[in-house]
Amino acid sequence: MSKFDLTRADYCPETLAVRAGQERSQFGEHSEALxxxxxxxxxxxxxxxxxxxxxxxxxVYARxxxxxxxxxxxxxxALExxxxxxxxxxxxxxxMAVVLAHLKNGDHIVASNGLFGATVQLFSNILARTGISTTFVPQTDPAAWAAAIRPETKLFFLETPSNPLTEIADISALTVIAHAKGILVAVDNxxxxxxxxxxxxxxxxxxxxSATKFLDGQxxxxxxxxxxxxxxTEEVFKYLRTAGPTLSAFNAWVLLKGLETLKLRVEAQSANAAQLAAWLEAHPKVARLLSWLAVTPTI
Ligand SMILES: Cc1ncc(COP(=O)(O)O)c(C=O)c1O
Structure with a gap:
């Protein structure tokens, strides 16, 4: 088996996206083996x-x-x-794995009120039944996050930009607030x-x-x-290997192929979105754009 050497810090995301993690078998296959x-x-x-x-x-076993x-x-x-x-x-x-790996009955979460609908349901219905409670606060107001902290708060959970309102959280500011109280911060990216x-x-x-979205992208x-x-992540792994919601090898292989084109796709999508937003903003029948995200790749 031969493996791509990740010790060099100067690899750019395009290289990492096609090389990182690849472990070739004795057959020298070009594409990753399934x-x-x-x-x-x-x-x-x-x-x-x-x-x-x-x-x-x-x-040992694929779970x-x-x-x-x-x-x-x-x-x-490598990409993250x-x-x-x-x-x-x-x-x-x-x-679910993040929460059940790190929280227990009696613990509390502070989360943004604009989270993806299924995440809101997970926190307010399913996890609430296990005794893990959640307070939802405005994503964009760090003071509201600070005010919601209780002695039993163990996790800040944010999704930025949020789905579907594309509200942006100040990750650094929320992290400073959380870490001052020993609270973990998880971000849905x-x-x-x-x-x-x-x-x-x-x-x-x-x-x-959710690799289902842009990481696969197709x-x-x-x-x-x-x-x-x-x-x-070790605690998350322990939860997964016991509870079982692990990724299938086939889906992992498809996602490996998805990652190879991630940067190209995200750049094209961002450019298209910026063009569409600019067109809409200039349109005489459009009064105001609710969200205008002109994003430039940072890495
Ligand atoms: C922001 C966000 N997080 C999580 C999920 C859930 O992901 P999945 O559908 O892969 O379970 C979604 C799905 O749309 C999402 O948009």
Whole structure:
């Protein structure tokens, strides 16, 4: 097996998007291999015992890990500038995994009131039933986030820009407020993708993705991911390997192909959106544009 060397810090996102994480087998395949297998074989019973106990690294069972999924995780981690990434079956399962990995009955979340509808339902109905409560505050008002903090607050959850209102949160300001009280900050980076915004560089602890959206970018598969430091993603991994909403190898392979064109697509989409917004703004029958996002890639 040969692996792309990620130790060089000077790789640009275009290179990372096609190379990071790739691990070639002895066959020297050009495209990443698709490992369609539910489990893995061992050289001996002793090796199996070591793999199951975690004493030896390696694949055991696809609910835990799969080489194609690992390649996707490493590629997305490289793009987000994260130490680690854990892939999930969907964006919703990524959000669920963050909360259930780090919070328990009695804990409290502060979240923006403009979150994607299913996330609001997850927090206010499903998680509320487990004793994890949420206060929703305006995304754009850091003072409201500070005022909502309780002794039991463990997580700030924001989605910026929000879906569908495209409200923007000040990630750095919210992170300063949260960290002063030992609260984790998770950012749903689904809309911007790491091409336009890297929340970890702005101080966030965890980044959540619905890979179903721009990471795939071609409407083919569902997927999700959680990126961040290993000390935080490890808990997410433990939740996933037990509860089971892991990414399938096939979807990971499709997402690897999606990432290869991510920068080109996001740049084209941003240019098209800016052109459309400018046209609408100048149109005599349009009084006001609610949201005018002219975004320029930052990396
Ligand atoms: C911002 C945001 N987060 C999360 C999700 C959920 O992702 P998935 O559909 O992959 O579960 C969506 C889906 O539209 C979304 O727009």
């Amino acid at each position: 490992y369609l297998t539910s489990s893995f074989v061992f050289k001996s019973a002793a090796q199996a015992a070591k793999r199951f106990s975690g004493e030896e690294e390696g694949n 835990f890990s799969n080489p194609t999924v690992t390649m996707f995780e490493e590629r997305l981690a 500038g994260a130490e680690d990434c854990v892939a999930t079956a969907s964006g919703m399962s990524a959000i 689904c809309f911007c993708t790491p091409i336009l915004q890297r929340p970890l560089e702005l101080g966030a602890d965890l980044v959540v993705h 409407g083919r598969v569902l997927g999700g991911a959680v990126c961040g430091p290993k000390k935080l």
